[in-house]
Amino acid sequence: MFVLVALLCLLFYARLPGRLPSAADYGAVSERLKAEQRPGDVVLLFPWWTERARLYLPPEVPVVGYFGSDRDNLTAHPRIWVLGQPQLPGTGEEGFRKAFLPGRTTVGQPFQAGNLTLTLYTNGRYRPHRFVASEAYARARVYVESPDGTRRPCPFDGRAHRCQGPSHLYVAPEWHELYYEPRRCLWMHPPGGPDRLVVELDGVPSGMGLRLEGGITFENTFNRSHLSNIHMGVDDAKSGERLLDVVVPQGVPGVQKAERSLPPGEPRTVKIWSQATNPELRHLCLDVVALGAPGEGA
Amino acid sequence: MGGRPATREERLIAVGLWALAFIAFLLVERAVGFVRDEGIYFTAAESYAGWFRRLFTQPMTALKDAAIVGAWDVNHEHPALMKELFGLSHLLFHQTLGWLRPATAFRLPALAMAALVPALTFLLGSAVFGRAAGLFAALSFLLVPRHLFNAELACFDMPVAAMWLLVVYTFWRAMESRRWGLVCGVAFGLAICTKHNALFLPFVLVPFALWRAWQESKAVPAARDGAWRFVGLFAAVTVLYLLLFVALGPAGFQRKFILLSPHTLLFVGLAVGTFWVLRELYRVHEPTARALLPVATMAVLGPILFYLHWPYLWHHPVERVAWYLTFHARHDHYAWFYLGDLMRSPPFPLGYVVMKTALTVPTSLFVPMVLGWLTVVGRALLSLPPRTREWVRRPSITELLVGVNAVASIAIISHPRVPHFGGVKHWLPSMPFLGILAGMAVVSGCAALVEQLRARRPTLPFAAVAVPVFALLMAPALLGLVRVWPYGTAFYSELAGGVPGAASLGMQRQFWSSHVTGVLPWINEHAKPHARVYLHEVTGYSFQHYQDNGMLRRDLQAAWSPSDADIVAYQYHQEFREHELNVWQAFGTRTPATGLYLDETPQIVVYQRP
Numbered sequence: 001m002f003v004l005v006a007l008l009c010l011l012f013y014a015r016l017p018g019r020l021p022s023a024a025d026y027g028a029v030s031e032r033l034k035a036e037q038r039p040g041d042v043v044l045l046f047p048w049w050t051e052r053a054r055l056y057l058p059p060e061v062p063v064v065g066y067f068g069s070d071r072d073n074l075t076a077h078p079r080i081w082v083l084g085q086p087q088l089p090g091t092g093e094e095g096f097r098k099a100f101l102p103g104r105t106t107v108g109q110p111f112q113a114g115n116l117t118l119t120l121y122t123n124g125r126y127r128p129h130r131f132v133a134s135e136a137y138a139r140a141r142v143y144v145e146s147p148d149g150t151r152r153p154c155p156f157d158g159r160a161h162r163c164q165g166p167s168h169l170y171v172a173p174e175w176h177e178l179y180y181e182p183r184r185c186l187w188m189h190p191p192g193g194p195d196r197l198v199v200e201l202d203g204v205p206s207g208m209g210l211r212l213e214g215g216i217t218f219e220n221t222f223n224r225s226h227l228s229n230i231h232m233g234v235d236d237a238k239s240g241e242r243l244l245d246v247v248v249p250q251g252v253p254g255v256q257k258a259e260r261s262l263p264p265g266e267p268r269t270v271k272i273w274s275q276a277t278n279p280e281l282r283h284l285c286l287d288v289v290a291l292g293a294p295g296e297g298a
Numbered sequence: 299m300g301g302r303p304a305t306r307e308e309r310l311i312a313v314g315l316w317a318l319a320f321i322a323f324l325l326v327e328r329a330v331g332f333v334r335d336e337g338i339y340f341t342a343a344e345s346y347a348g349w350f351r352r353l354f355t356q357p358m359t360a361l362k363d364a365a366i367v368g369a370w371d372v373n374h375e376h377p378a379l380m381k382e383l384f385g386l387s388h389l390l391f392h393q394t395l396g397w398l399r400p401a402t403a404f405r406l407p408a409l410a411m412a413a414l415v416p417a418l419t420f421l422l423g424s425a426v427f428g429r430a431a432g433l434f435a436a437l438s439f440l441l442v443p444r445h446l447f448n449a450e451l452a453c454f455d456m457p458v459a460a461m462w463l464l465v466v467y468t469f470w471r472a473m474e475s476r477r478w479g480l481v482c483g484v485a486f487g488l489a490i491c492t493k494h495n496a497l498f499l500p501f502v503l504v505p506f507a508l509w510r511a512w513q514e515s516k517a518v519p520a521a522r523d524g525a526w527r528f529v530g531l532f533a534a535v536t537v538l539y540l541l542l543f544v545a546l547g548p549a550g551f552q553r554k555f556i557l558l559s560p561h562t563l564l565f566v567g568l569a570v571g572t573f574w575v576l577r578e579l580y581r582v583h584e585p586t587a588r589a590l591l592p593v594a595t596m597a598v599l600g601p602i603l604f605y606l607h608w609p610y611l612w613h614h615p616v617e618r619v620a621w622y623l624t625f626h627a628r629h630d631h632y633a634w635f636y637l638g639d640l641m642r643s644p645p646f647p648l649g650y651v652v653m654k655t656a657l658t659v660p661t662s663l664f665v666p667m668v669l670g671w672l673t674v675v676g677r678a679l680l681s682l683p684p685r686t687r688e689w690v691r692r693p694s695i696t697e698l699l700v701g702v703n704a705v706a707s708i709a710i711i712s713h714p715r716v717p718h719f720g721g722v723k724h725w726l727p728s729m730p731f732l733g734i735l736a737g738m739a740v741v742s743g744c745a746a747l748v749e750q751l752r753a754r755r756p757t758l759p760f761a762a763v764a765v766p767v768f769a770l771l772m773a774p775a776l777l778g779l780v781r782v783w784p785y786g787t788a789f790y791s792e793l794a795g796g797v798p799g800a801a802s803l804g805m806q807r808q809f810w811s812s813h814v815t816g817v818l819p820w821i822n823e824h825a826k827p828h829a830r831v832y833l834h835e836v837t838g839y840s841f842q843h844y845q846d847n848g849m850l851r852r853d854l855q856a857a858w859s860p861s862d863a864d865i866v867a868y869q870y871h872q873e874f875r876e877h878e879l880n881v882w883q884a885f886g887t888r889t890p891a892t893g894l895y896l897d898e899t900p901q902i903v904v905y906q907r908p
Binding site for chain 2: 174
């Protein structure tokens, strides 16, 4: 039996080099992508950790690969290039297909370069992003608002809206990790107490979905059970109507989200806000997106 | 259980194995990066060595507590034996003789200690299961990539594995020799001077000593009485210590534990009492006395050696030992990626240690380990009921000693509340014993095969089967080792699907920052003069040591965040993904410049500011 086990192990090592891609394989994939990519395309890695690809792929195409990315809806992208290495040991391709395929349709034939497989899919989960707060942040009015309506402005310095007080009180789009997922979102650390940090933005389209997504970044959600929950929300600036409201519970990692359909009408001015009683380590990052209907414009 | 002396041939083979291992360690040491702990150990070692110099030049000043604290306060969360050796080796081989680069000089004592493992494994394995089994155990130990990696470090994990093995070996030898009973006490003392794992040794060994004494004294009532007196003495002292503890409270117990106190008196009483009881017992029945002698020497010599070896304890022994023990009892938990779960705090999965061992020991070695252990346990269980007793040969107490030690450290670390970071290094003391059981299982298989083959070729030598089988079983381990070297913590076995399979399983592949050596040549080549370099997770000590050892350009400056850096080498950890995103944020790019990828798995990702 030992001999059989050893022979199987030797077979494993004999096969392993032949299951890995070469730099030339990556080069070929990169050329293919350069030739066929369209604005809005994204590359999804399978398995999720095969990040070596980022060394070779065209920098203008976003590359997504994180623990859990198989399930990512990638709603901002009408087309998805799956860069797969199904030959690698223990990839669990079935699990990937189960998570990824619903709503996605293959376009054309997969491109094979050595052990790399590049397959194009249309993304049935795509929803056109008509407004993204983190992209419109530079024209926002930002302030800290007291319950009595008093406002303390946070002037824009060209990169961020900086508020008086601790250095973390500012608003700017940043890259952060929300339960392993890289997100470019608005840093909106609440000021603490009843005050709210508010980002006021004009021109938010009506007649479509409005989504609020955010969460506590990095490891700040863990092992701090004494800290208070964070509240984030979106109000209509004119009417004061609460459009969206989400609690980000301490101890719960990942993205918390809420969505509602806005009735048709004129573009709105909205107040995106964050608030937490406890001002300690409330590392909140969020975004507000106006979304078209699923599949629209795909 | 009866120890037996090694034959001359066995001793020669053991010395040969030590030399082979030591030379092998020395030859490949240069490739291994400085793990986070080494940075502080190097610094502590230099500080301790400085104190020893002062002891010769200004002995009266050096012996004052202020001078001792000044030199020994650094890294006082670990006993000092290995760091003393690291420091003295550095002083001799680098600073005085100039024979070795600084890091190699620091590491030299650890290499020598690690080389003891195959030598002692062979001696014990050969004595219990035969020479071939001992050889298999010794050689296969070296081929496990994580063993070799840990053997290269100026740390305590491999040295304490060696010391654990040494204590067990001397304990076993003490069954046939009074001299070895004393050596066992010294070995135990040195073991607890190496790392706190050794504090668990008495819990593993004392039951064997008592069992042995019980067996030996069966037919000699006077010996049985003596054994009871011995046990009674220990029990009485324990009870009295407990009473003191309860009466005075933890703080009072600690505060009043001074030179002239009931606490010290109890210890002296124990030492004198055991000496007296054992002297009587030797007169009445030597085998019973021999069985109990290691318990006495461990109890008496252990604390004395521990106190003497560590100047930091000399002026405030109780207070500082209490701090040391409390530190480890309340150790922080670091995040650890295991089967797709980023574990941050207890309770941890009960099967973690067994699973991690299964996935990190080359499968062709792990399977014989498991079968060997199951064989001993199975024989022990089947020999209990009268119905099955005749089916099997009852395992000897020596075999059980090996079997228990094969799982002792694994069982301790398996406790769901014990910190689980650091992976296999914390249960390395189990591995030589598992290797011995693997050797036994493989040799049994070879013997059965030889017996069958001898039906056709009666003169067939055992080696004609054993050598190719050994080679076949060790070949995959060697291939795996070559494939990942020197990034030992990245290794995963065939069972896991190798390094890529483990990545898909969601397993931690590094934690100690040493893989950064894979990108230092690129940084040396591409960094602009005086560039600011952020080596993520690499301590300031290690940054300095890379420069001191000629592995990183001298003109490069250490930066401590991406925003301050021109180049960042990010260590790919699941718990540190935010750190890589900080680089994206600071550099405005998501495209790395280069990286270290093992079988496609990202280990180190390097970014250069555009």
